[in-house]
Amino acid sequence: MTTYDKDDNTTGLLHLGHGEGSKVERIKLESHYLAGQIAEELATDSTHFAEAEVQLVKFHGMYQQENRDMRQARKIAGSEKAYQFMVRSRIPGGVLTAEQYLVEDELADRYGNGSLRFTTRQGIQLHGILKGDLHATINSINKSLLSTLAACGDVNRNVMACPAPAANRVHTQISKIAHKIAMHLAPRSQAYHEIWIDGEKAQTVTSTQEEVEPMYGPTYLPRKFKVGIAFPDDNCIDVFTQDVGLVPYLVNDELAGFTVLIGGGMGMTHGKVETYPRLATPLCDIPADEVLKVVETIVTVQRDYGDRQNRKHARMKYVVEERGVAWFKAEVERRLGYTLLPPREVSFADADDHLGWHKQADDRWFLGLYIENGRVKDTPTLQLKTGLRRVIEQFRPGIHLTAQQNILLTDLTEEQRAPVEALLSEYGIATNPDAVGASRFAMACPALPTCGLAVAESERILPSIMREIDEDLRELGLADERISVRMTGCPNGCARPYLGDIGLVGRSKDLYNMYLGGDWSNTRMTALYATSIRTHEIAATIRPLLELWKAERLRQETFGDFCHRIGFENLRAKVESRATIAASSRS
Structure with a gap:
């Protein structure tokens, strides 16, 4: 394992550049490897954690939230916020047993809001957990042999993989590799087990930082880190959105190795030009038995060079974009001690939903x-x-x-x-699945009322929007055509709205930006088509675009490909022309 070099910075913070790091960096450094005062605060009867622990519990697999639907009423009443927690299980490749699923199902009723939520990274979230029930919830999840450790926080998150059961031996190998990566990149600190499983400290930690966290060090990563493994010709996991994407290549139907992609990520901030979504770039080809070593080495480059001053600019995609792929490859090779093979061309035939x-x-x-x-x-x-x-x-x-x-x-x-x-x-x-209609290829993040980052609705309103779009598709004779719609309540992109046919991104209350023009295999990003569309205008804004698609598309051309080919200036002009003609005919 590549060890953290404490001599790089005498303060214990990693490559901060100018300044002393963000507030979160200081919290991590002073947390004694993620322990902080979590255990002490769990023993109190308060409904929420203090500011530092709010950051630390993320590493343990949860977010402190509030029911924002109740905010105004509670404020008027002089009551504190309606605090609650989302608890997320880390499930590599999305694979679990029937018994483990039933544990999550039962916990949702016992301690949560009665629902389960499957995430876009193949995990399970329980919502509405109260602080007093956190220990029982997480302890039960671990007894089922699942874990919430590193489901959130500035570490490697859940490792994604194509979920299709073994159609051949390669599927089985990929699933196993996903699990190995997840275990290899998990934090080593004993704080999680001491707080949630053992209930007491195993021993006083006197080890050096290299022994406690040999890869991460005391401040872990600058931001979250994501790894995903696709399957040949099937990009069902959106591999280009990962910090590290692995695309298998086969020789005589056997797994020979992987093409490594780096620097993907969907998050951005409205009005901050230094932030942007980015698709991953091919880096190299590696043999299958080199995966753990190479992925870990890439993690250490991000550990040492990611931006620890500005969390909005801290993902690895900015290191790749600003320093360049050639620099990044050279740095990985220097740490590995050997030259990497050039990457082969990556393409996909489809993104199968496996329904x-x-x-x-x-x-x-x-x-x-x-x-x-x-x-x-x-x-x-x-x-x-x-x-x-x-x-x-x-x-x-x-x-x-x-x-x-x-x-x-x-x-x-x-x-x-x-x-x-x-x-x-x-x-x-x-x-x-054909009975689902257009909603089959729609995705939304939770957004309001629980997500603290949400500026607009998503999950609660997308179904009604999709019903309108579905009706328009039927009226236009396009009911059998595939079209994907992805919606988020903020620009961080948890439902990956910058891919697919249509992306809807919350800008503020009841206002959305619309992105168009991705491809069906999710290897091309959408682009901004229109801003500040009100909720009730979304389907009406899409309708004339569907009419144009029907009238002018090439044979078997998808909606996203059509928008990309025509170009947005032409699309806007054509939509305006049709609207003018329609208004004239009505008068």
């Missing part, structure tokens, strides 16, 4: 089920949470979560297919 029934290599089956915006809950018309629980209790399938916030029930026999379908149907759960 519906599919046969596995072992003659068993898996069923991909659509979950609207990843939210698993019961409603008067759809008992999704109860139905999934009943099927998983009865048939004990494997569980694989997808990057599109859906779920795969795996390892089902031919004889189980009909009874699984019948049981799901009892709870109103459709198994045919």
Whole structure:
């Protein structure tokens, strides 16, 4: 493991440049490797953590939040904020057992708001946890052999991988490699286990920082870090959005190695030109057995050169963009001690959502089920949470979560297919993905009322917007066409709105920027088409673009490809011309 060199900076902070680092850097440095005063504050009867611990608990897999729907009423009443917590499980490749899923399901009812949320990084979030229930929740998750450690915070987050069950041996290898990377890049500090699992300190930490965190050091990374492994010809995990993306290449149908991509990331800040979304750049090719060493070395370059003064400018994409890929490659080679092979060309045929029934290599089956915006809950018309629980209790399938916030029930026999379908149907759960309509390829972040960064709605309003878009597609005879819509309540891009056909990004309350022109395999970013569109205007703004697409597209041209080919100036001119003609005809 590449060790942290404490002699690089006598203060213990890493390569800060001018200044002394952001407030969060100081909090990390003084936290005694993520322990801080978390245990002490858990022992109090307060509803929330102090400022420093709010930052530290992220590393332990949670965010302190408030129910913002209640903010004004509580303020008038003179009450404190309605504090609550989101707890996120780190699930490499999105693979868990039926028993582990049922634990999460039960905890959602016992301590949470009664719902599960599948994330766009193949994890599970529990919302509405109160501070007094945090220990019981996280302890139970760990007893199921899942973990929340490093699901958040300035470390490597959940490692993504194509969730499709083994269609061949390579799928199995990729899943195992994702798990190995996740374990290899996990923090080594004992603070997590002492607080949430053991309940007491194993011993007083007197070790040197190299022994406690040999890779991360006392201040960990400048910002979050993301790794994902695609599958040949299937970019279902949006590999170009990762800090490190791994694209396998095969020789005689065997896994030979990976093309390494670096510097992807979706986040930006409105009005800050120094921040921007970026797609990853090919760096090199590596043999399969070099993955851990190379990925770790890339992490250490970001550790040492990422911006620790400005957290909005701290992701690795800025190091890659501003110093250049050639510099980055040379620095990785210097640390490795050998020359890296040039990268091969990377392309994808599709981005499969894996919904519906599919046969596995072992003659068993898996069923991909659509979950609207990843939210698993019961409603008067759809008992999704109860139905999934009943099927998983009865048939004990494997569980694989997808990057599109859906779920795969795996390892089902031919004889189980009909009874699984019948049981799901009892709870109103459709198994045919074609019945979903345009919403099949839509994604939204949670946004309001819980996310502290949200400036606009997302999850709660996208379903109604998609119903309008779906109706327009049917009226235009485009109901069978695929179109992806991704919505976020802020520009940080958790639902990856800068990819796909249409991205909707919250600008302020009830106002959204619209991005267009990505490609279906998610290798080209969208671009800004229109700003400050009100919620009720979104579908109406998209409708004339759909009409143009129908009238002028090339054969089998996707909506995103059409917008990209025509160009936004032409699109705006054509839309305006059609509106003028329509207004003239009405008069």
